[in-house]
Amino acid sequence: MVSPALFLVTVLIAIPLCMAVYFSLTDWKGVGLNAKFVGLKNYAQLFQDPAFARAAFVTVFIAVVTTFVLNVVGLTLASLLHHSGALTSFYRSVFFFPMVLSPLIVGFLWRTLLDYHGVVNSFLGQFGVGPIEFLGNPTLALWSVTGVIVWQSIGFNMVLYLAGLQNIPKSLLEAAYVDGASAWTAFRRITMPLLAPVITINVVSVFIFNMREYDRIRSVTDGGPGGATQTLAYKVINEAFNLGLLGRGSAYAVVLMVAVALVAAVLIVFLRRREADLT
Amino acid sequence: MKALKSSRLGRQLALVPFLLISILPIYILVISAFKTQADIVGSPLLLPLDRLTLDNIVGAVTSPELDIVGSLLRTIGITLASVGLSTAIAGMVSYVLSRSRRRWSVIVYVFLIMGILIPSQVLLIPVIRMFQFTHINGTFLALILYMAATQLPYAIFLYMGFISSVPRELDEAAFVDGAGVFTTFWRIIFPVLRPATAAIAIFSGLGAFNNFIDPLIILGPTGGKTITTGIYSAVGQYNTDYANVFGNLFVAVLPIMIVYAFMQRQFIDGLTEGSVKG
Numbered sequence: 001m002v003s004p005a006l007f008l009v010t011v012l013i014a015i016p017l018c019m020a021v022y023f024s025l026t027d028w029k030g031v032g033l034n035a036k037f038v039g040l041k042n043y044a045q046l047f048q049d050p051a052f053a054r055a056a057f058v059t060v061f062i063a064v065v066t067t068f069v070l071n072v073v074g075l076t077l078a079s080l081l082h083h084s085g086a087l088t089s090f091y092r093s094v095f096f097f098p099m100v101l102s103p104l105i106v107g108f109l110w111r112t113l114l115d116y117h118g119v120v121n122s123f124l125g126q127f128g129v130g131p132i133e134f135l136g137n138p139t140l141a142l143w144s145v146t147g148v149i150v151w152q153s154i155g156f157n158m159v160l161y162l163a164g165l166q167n168i169p170k171s172l173l174e175a176a177y178v179d180g181a182s183a184w185t186a187f188r189r190i191t192m193p194l195l196a197p198v199i200t201i202n203v204v205s206v207f208i209f210n211m212r213e214y215d216r217i218r219s220v221t222d223g224g225p226g227g228a229t230q231t232l233a234y235k236v237i238n239e240a241f242n243l244g245l246l247g248r249g250s251a252y253a254v255v256l257m258v259a260v261a262l263v264a265a266v267l268i269v270f271l272r273r274r275e276a277d278l279t
Numbered sequence: 280m281k282a283l284k285s286s287r288l289g290r291q292l293a294l295v296p297f298l299l300i301s302i303l304p305i306y307i308l309v310i311s312a313f314k315t316q317a318d319i320v321g322s323p324l325l326l327p328l329d330r331l332t333l334d335n336i337v338g339a340v341t342s343p344e345l346d347i348v349g350s351l352l353r354t355i356g357i358t359l360a361s362v363g364l365s366t367a368i369a370g371m372v373s374y375v376l377s378r379s380r381r382r383w384s385v386i387v388y389v390f391l392i393m394g395i396l397i398p399s400q401v402l403l404i405p406v407i408r409m410f411q412f413t414h415i416n417g418t419f420l421a422l423i424l425y426m427a428a429t430q431l432p433y434a435i436f437l438y439m440g441f442i443s444s445v446p447r448e449l450d451e452a453a454f455v456d457g458a459g460v461f462t463t464f465w466r467i468i469f470p471v472l473r474p475a476t477a478a479i480a481i482f483s484g485l486g487a488f489n490n491f492i493d494p495l496i497i498l499g500p501t502g503g504k505t506i507t508t509g510i511y512s513a514v515g516q517y518n519t520d521y522a523n524v525f526g527n528l529f530v531a532v533l534p535i536m537i538v539y540a541f542m543q544r545q546f547i548d549g550l551t552e553g554s555v556k557g
Contacts, residue, residue, distance in 0.1 A: 001371040001372060001374070001375045001460060001461060001464070002371075002372050002375050002376070002387065004368045004371070004372070005368045005369065005371070005372035005391055005431055005435065006372075006387070006390075006391070008368065008424070008427060008428040008431060009390070009391050009394060009428060009431055009432070011409075011428075012402070012406060012409075012424065012425055012428035012429070013393075013394045013397065013402060013428055013429070013432075014390070015405070015409075016401075016402040016405035016406050016409065017397065017401065017402065017405075019404075019405035019408070019409075020401050020402065020404060020405050023404060023405065073297075077294070077297060080290045080293055080294050081294070083287065083290065087291075089544075091294065091298070092543075092547060093543040093547070094298060094301055094302060095297075095298075095301050096543070096546070096547050097301075097305065097539060098301070098305070099550065100485060100535055100539050100546055100550075101489070101532055101535060102488075102489035102491065102506070102507050102510075102531075102532075102535075103489065103491070104489070104491040104507045104510065104511065105489075105507070105510055105528055105531055105532055108510065108514055108524065108528055109304060109308055109528055110304070112518075112521055112524050112525065112528075113304060113307065115519065115521075117320065117519060118320070118521070119307060119311075119319065119320065119323040119521075122320045122321070122323055123323050123324070151300065151301075151304070154301070155301075156550065156551065159547055159551045160551055163551065208396065211398075212398040212399075212400065214400065214491075214492055215491045215492065218491075219511075219515075233398060233400045236400040236401070236403075236404075237400055237403075237492065237496070240403075240404050241403075241496060246404055249404055250404055250405075253398075253400055253401040253404065254401070256398055256400070256401065257396075257397055257398060257401045260396055260397075260398060261396050264396055
């Protein structure tokens with residue numbers, strides 16, 4: 001009963017993981033088996049490569065901004081929805097819908113909408129605004145991709161926060177109001193501490209998930225313009241499968257994996273400690 | 280009472296802009312699939328009833344790049360096979376681990392769920408090498424095995440949470456009646472776990488259905504297309520023929536739209552329940 005799981009995880013996760021680390025120490029180019037051991041050379045090159053620094057920046061930018069916005073807006077929407085009565089489940093379904101679509105397809109949808117001659121610019125043009133280079137300007141392109149991720153994922157965080165809010169006993173809040181607490185005080189002193197575990201889940205899952213962003217980058221900007229929106233995950237696939245530099249691609253992969261593991265560990269320890277402080 | 284009502288109205292009003300941002304892109308996607316290029320750009324939000332066209336849809340349905348019928352069938356097949364495999368395997372192992380009081384079971388558990396943190400891109404390079412070595416690279420078997428393996432960590436993590444709430448008396452009664460572990464799990468425990476299985480299957484299934492990078496790399500250019508790799512070859516190149524793009528995108532999202540219309544609750548619960556419970 002244990003062996004099928006152990007077999008699949010060992011053969012297709014654990015062993016490949018070790019192989020990835022080994023490949024990252026070679027100059028393997030994918031043709032045949034002529035991989036030469038080169039030690040830390042790939043990593044040394046990586047850390048001197050401006051393209052790596054940029055990919056690391058883009059990855060962190062997307063993870064940080066989406067985590068911040070998704071949590072702030074997600075909690076705001078959840079609070080607005082909390083007492084909507086019969087309409088709540090309608091709103092829930094609408095906000096959640098983009099979440100069930102393929103990120104790749106959502107990316108293509110937005111690439112088309114945000115195109116220089118596209119729908120959004122034609123709409124803005126009616127008010128005398130633009131056209132805006134949503135995807136052609138390096139800085140704007142990064143914000144655009146980040147916005148697309150937020151647009152697609154917001155329903156997920158909203159639903160989690162809504163469930164969290166609905167689990168807070170009404171009597172606690174009523175007691176606070178009876179004692180003369182303002183809405184803000186009640187939110188700070190009762191809602192937030194009781195939501196702390198939900199916040200942890202939201203922050204950690206969004207952060208470590210969006211650190212691997214690939215599909216929407218590929219479809220919205222394909223890493224452009226001029227590499228301005230390439231994430232580490234994009235680099236892994238690009239170096240390994242488009243350029244055939246499997247050694248270097250593996251080095252990117254290992255850096256990404258270590259970063260995800262570190263961030264997850266730090267976030268969980270930090271947020272759990274905060275949960276304890278709040279309660 | 281009046282203040283309460285007005286604050287309720289204020290909340291509803293505050294939701295409107297968010298609602299519009301959420302709905303409009305989908306609305307535009309749907310209506311543009313039936314509009315001409317000139318109308319898509321000229322009047323993005325309107326549906327000019329006298330100038331509607333089916334050309335975009337016909338073009339998408341007959342497109343050999345998208346190959347919608349074949350892609351849809353292949354995607355459904357891959358999804359069902361990988362999810363069936365991973366939920367069955369995850370259920371069994373979680374049952375044994377959650378009932379075991381030995382120390383090794385914790386070590387095995389951590390080993391099995393560690394994959395949650397590992398991005399698929401990290402594993403793909405070595406996995407392709409292994410598939411080439413065993414001569415199954417580019418086959419559906421390879422893709423299904425890899426997808427099932429990468430679904431396992433989270434499925435096990437979720438199952439463990441659910442199974443620990445199933446009372447031990449249930450399996451002890453079965454043991455007394457002479458049933459083995461295998462029979463006990465499939466006959467007694469698995470039926471009780473149905474809500475958990477549904478949530479896990481929806482979570483894994485949606486991920487598999489929408490997965491792009493795994494079929495792209497493992498099936499390669501000749502191994503048959505899925506919805507995502509099909510749409511990638513149909514509209515992947517930068518394309519200003521918006522009518523064509525919207526037609527393709529609409530056809531590609533239509534199946535999931537229909538399913539969502541009937542199963543919103545299951546989708547929302549399936550995707551979120553796990554993270555709350557875990």
